[in-house]
Amino acid sequence: MKLAVVGGGSTYTPELIDGFARLRDDLPITEIALIDPHAERLELVAGVSRRMLARSGHPAKVVATSSVEEGVAGAQAVLFQLRVGGQAARNVDETLPLQCGCVGQETTGAGGLAKALRTVPVVLDLAERVREHAPDAWIVDFTNPVGIVTRALLDAGHRAIGLCNVAIGFQRTFASHLGVEPGRVSLGHVGLNHLTWERAVYLDGEDVLPRLLAEHGEEIADSIGLPVELFARLGVVPSYYLRYFYAHDIVVAEQRTKPSRADEVAAMEAQLLEMYADPAVDTKPELLGKRGGAFYSEAAVALIASLLGDRGDVQVVNTRNAGTLPFLPDEAVIEVPATITAAGAAPLPIDPLDPLYSGLIANVSAYESLALDAAIHGGADRVRNALLAHPLIGQEAIAGELTDLLLEANAAHLPWVKP
Amino acid sequence: MKLAVVGGGSTYTPELIDGFARLRDDLPITEIALIDPHAERLELVAGVSRRMLARSGHPAKVVATSSVEEGVAGAQAVLFQLRVGGQAARNVDETLPLQCGCVGQETTGAGGLAKALRTVPVVLDLAERVREHAPDAWIVDFTNPVGIVTRALLDAGHRAIGLCNVAIGFQRTFASHLGVEPGRVSLGHVGLNHLTWERAVYLDGEDVLPRLLAEHGEEIADSIGLPVELFARLGVVPSYYLRYFYAHDIVVAEQRTKPSRADEVAAMEAQLLEMYADPAVDTKPELLGKRGGAFYSEAAVALIASLLGDRGDVQVVNTRNAGTLPFLPDEAVIEVPATITAAGAAPLPIDPLDPLYSGLIANVSAYESLALDAAIHGGADRVRNALLAHPLIGQEAIAGELTDLLLEANAAHLPWVKP
């Protein structure tokens, strides 16, 4: 079995390799192609990846290449984990919206839109090459904004599923609070990528969320950065990304007085690359844990195993709504538990949502379709409309200035922007 | 034909009377019951109303009473135009949210929620008495927030339709720009009460909105207080109330440096009552035009005439969605053109909405159902959830403080609030 990783030169790849090594029984990989245009970095990452597999006795071969065609040829699954513009573009996503009084974040708000504009055309082009050279391969997309990117892939007819580590992170955290194996815990997870709520936490099928909130509410609330009374009152656990909505002004005030996450991560990446360059390093560095993306290799292994092995188990993924949430169009992409088979993901039925959640989901989903439209067809007006539709922006004058600023700052990544 | 007006002591009633007098051919009224608990004010308003009818030779009798039962008995239609708490409560609606950095307005945001909390129980109680004493009468609700109040009435099984003057105001304005009789102009009006867009303006059936925007864009934009490029880019005309969304920060900045609208209106009302007390006054004073609500008597006369006369013409009203907007629940109340017959209002089919509009509509409609829930069942948690769901608030900490402030300030009107 061959896997290809587009963006394989990411400092994050060793997390993935670590998962492949640990979970080799689930996924009998024989070849991993790391594809990346940055040859130097790719070499360092491939090197440490090979040493990690060797140390664990894993037989898979690691191929490093800048050629997408070569890398994906013969692969059964292709993982997309790229970042167009790198941490520099992310830094713009995280700081520029602050100029207009808006939250700076790389997957939501104006920063998320900028990332979508940069990313969608690149991903679609890559997917086209996958279609040519590995027509039966599944595309598993971790590339943010996952919801919009997945919808772009599906609209273009690709065999794609979007994946995020929020759900698996909650599963592991809750299991740890409960003192049980993660496998016994499943989630009543619902929403859009980076806009989800856990409405139930099942331990061996029984909903223990009320107990979890009663016993670990403070801890859960602290980890998410929202007041504990919110959890108690609603009886649900919103994801960390809801903080950008439910505590918007607090986040803006924090961002006004702190370095950006991109700056932190860039510093971490430099350190990681130095470690990877050390021939003695053959395990995942501790530091990688702070880089974000915990448990994502587990999620990826499980998803690919079920897709290729037609397992029919339930996993939280990003896929077509297809009537699951009746207030959204069928073609919208949602993030929910779905049965994973060789035919793809089929969402489980969802109990009706409280208006407190459905209203925001509908609003953000509407934004996402405008954002996708802007990413595919370009044009300042489409960008401005998407910003006007986003609940974290929603104002005409600010949308106008943000459009100008974002297009100027991202011009190098947007061929349709005139200099 | 007998009409009853609940809240008939409003300084606004002479506007209604003026319409009844001018449009007597459309609506052959023989008795108008003005119902109001404020005897003194009611007497002044009834007095000028009688003089106005007399001057125009209208035969209708005006009865002034504080008894709802007496007033509605035998009426074919009952108009609701009340304001629980008067301009003092409105002043709180308009200023208190500013303490938390939010826009202060009496029909949307935190102020609109406060008004809904005060108003819905009173309206439901009044409607119950209408049901007992005038079981066949139509209730026409002008009482804000019209969308929430109308849904409350419909949910309780009343024969109710909600009415607002935004649509008729646009029709008259556009007709004036076009230099034609208003009757030749109809609107592609869609949304929720106080959250609507004109997507088309039909002159004798042809859409002339592009022409209107090309020729009168500046003027229309100025009257609404939004930049003209918004109108040009979108090709639609949002109502004035969208300004609270699309220009939120600008409105907050203005409100921070200006007296509240309630204070202005209270001053106007004092002046109007002085005029009404003058036995020589037998026409609608000029000043009333600044009081808000232009053309509302025309809209009321037309609606009642069609309901009672089974006319089957098309008017813009607030009524059940019933599948008209597929992304909203059937039981939601929307504001759209509908065919008006003796059976009530039946919405015309609506072309699919751009996500820029549907997202916001879905979000505000979700808020409205939470607001109604809070108004009917009470409880600080329900209030806080409704505030958290409102796109102009949406933050947990602010929702919490606003809940405390609003409940304290409105305690006299909310029996379920403990002192």
Place this chain on the structure above:
Amino acid sequence: MKLAVVGGGSTYTPELIDGFARLRDDLPITEIALIDPHAERLELVAGVSRRMLARSGHPAKVVATSSVEEGVAGAQAVLFQLRVGGQAARNVDETLPLQCGCVGQETTGAGGLAKALRTVPVVLDLAERVREHAPDAWIVDFTNPVGIVTRALLDAGHRAIGLCNVAIGFQRTFASHLGVEPGRVSLGHVGLNHLTWERAVYLDGEDVLPRLLAEHGEEIADSIGLPVELFARLGVVPSYYLRYFYAHDIVVAEQRTKPSRADEVAAMEAQLLEMYADPAVDTKPELLGKRGGAFYSEAAVALIASLLGDRGDVQVVNTRNAGTLPFLPDEAVIEVPATITAAGAAPLPIDPLDPLYSGLIANVSAYESLALDAAIHGGADRVRNALLAHPLIGQEAIAGELTDLLLEANAAHLPWVKP
């Protein structure tokens, strides 16, 4: 020796009585006149005061009266501790500025100005009666805003000194950190009332502030609510009130999501009065500690003892600048260590101030003289100018609206405001 307390019906008086009882050797009081127009409350407070003195074996007689003339007659010192408008007016001071995006506080910003407007004329009138009936008495003013009130008294030729508990609070806190008797600790305290910095902390004459910051910096920073790096960088300790300047936006965000201090204190006062009504209560209740004003009785006793006993020791008080800070007018009132004799307070010389402090002091002192002018001569323009001059406001449009709001909300206390 007779003392009179204007505002003696305050729930805070038992704190004062407790000090008189404990420090009887310093101040051989034979009569305490509690003067207050609120007879009922005064009776409760006088009752518990008498029981407290009795319990401690203190011989002083407590007289409760609503007559200023009677109360002050024969007194050697008169304490002013009144609050015009009570907690209700304070609540307005603390919440109304938030409507305009400004911090709500009762001694600085727009709230502080409102309090000055209400208070200065009342204090001047009371002082006039002291002059008539106790011409040799010292007036010790605790009434906020102490700086402005003291200047008003001095400008009118009264024998007045302003007192605040910030300095003594720091002295006690630092002594406790150092593990020594407070008497061995003195302060390099400088600034205006509620705008002060400790530039040195002397233990037996040696400056131990660097050591204090090194060892207890976190604790001190936490108690003041400012980041510890500020203390480390500057090497000084700003008072808690500097937080309204140095962390303005954070305070506004907090105030937007929390009940006002006035509401909290009003609840406490109700509880305290209930306790005072209990004949079994003959000691200062614990709860009083949370009411604010710790150590203020010690400060008062020490000041009166030195004034009446011509002791010549050094205490931190509010008195004329008289060249002490060369960048302020001589007639400004400053808060600094001063030698206290029968002739009053004579400030010690002060080392030149860093511009970081002198700039802000000069700005706020300029505001104070405009505020005093507005309080004495009235007029919306003077109020607006004072607001425009305040560094926490400083904007014309906001100053205008705040003027309107404050005058309207305080009209009952400002005879020159036309309704």
Place this chain on the structure above:
Amino acid sequence: MKLAVVGGGSTYTPELIDGFARLRDDLPITEIALIDPHAERLELVAGVSRRMLARSGHPAKVVATSSVEEGVAGAQAVLFQLRVGGQAARNVDETLPLQCGCVGQETTGAGGLAKALRTVPVVLDLAERVREHAPDAWIVDFTNPVGIVTRALLDAGHRAIGLCNVAIGFQRTFASHLGVEPGRVSLGHVGLNHLTWERAVYLDGEDVLPRLLAEHGEEIADSIGLPVELFARLGVVPSYYLRYFYAHDIVVAEQRTKPSRADEVAAMEAQLLEMYADPAVDTKPELLGKRGGAFYSEAAVALIASLLGDRGDVQVVNTRNAGTLPFLPDEAVIEVPATITAAGAAPLPIDPLDPLYSGLIANVSAYESLALDAAIHGGADRVRNALLAHPLIGQEAIAGELTDLLLEANAAHLPWVKP
């Protein structure tokens, strides 16, 4: 007579040349040295300058050089008009503070500090070279922030005077309103550079400001962008730069929705350089009028003429306070009318200032001395203290983040910033 212009390659130089040509009777220049490191731009500017002089028949020779030594050698006056970092750095000054919710401006606030940090060391180095090669020359500084730069020059012992076009702009505008020759109008101008008020406007020695405000108040207010009631209430005319203080939030809101001034000017400069390259262009282009700096050549000519000609007339300049404003240190630099002789500038006496002005002046002057300290000695702590002292910032957390952002963005211009 030889003049040298440091920064002579500025697109603004033709404005200066135009003045020299028109006012040749006042200033008999024989040589103008344009000094600039940007050879290409300098050549274009020198070319058009030569053509302008030729066209007007002015005999002066124009020398273009990148050598400061060569350029200043033999000059009687040296004009400093440089911009370290160009429009790109200015763009950062104008946009970066917005990230922290602060106004973005290149001469005040955080942007003004950044400019001071970049500029002061460069100017001091240049002045040193003037001292060596033209020891008797006067340095006339137009380089912003003029107040801080002038103080830096004076502290280092240079023969320097600071000049700004605000005062002469007002003189011309008022003269035009009055319909008289500018020479008959003089100003009661007082404050710091870019923080001034006109307290009187003398026409032939009589104060006509009340009349000007009565007759042209609206017009004057509009041109400054502040409400007319401010002018009427205060009876003074604040400069345009006071708008950043008196209307701070409005300016921030505008800046959030508009392109930066730097972007506009950069576009203009490109256009101007194209014009200068055209050999047919031999007059000052109209467009230059929009570039800012009107009448500055008149001011420069007048100042140099009086300095070199020992005229003893009165001009508004930036020079040492020396007791003029008693609340500022003697060594502060202020902007006031001064008698100009061969010995330099001697401020006229100034009537006492209202606290509304003196408080803000004292605060900003204190900031300026901290800013100068930071510019000369470097260090993030000094930068942070200066920001904390600035009335438009004043908050610890924001000062911290602004320090980080500004130092990072300006690192190329600040040798003491570690990468």
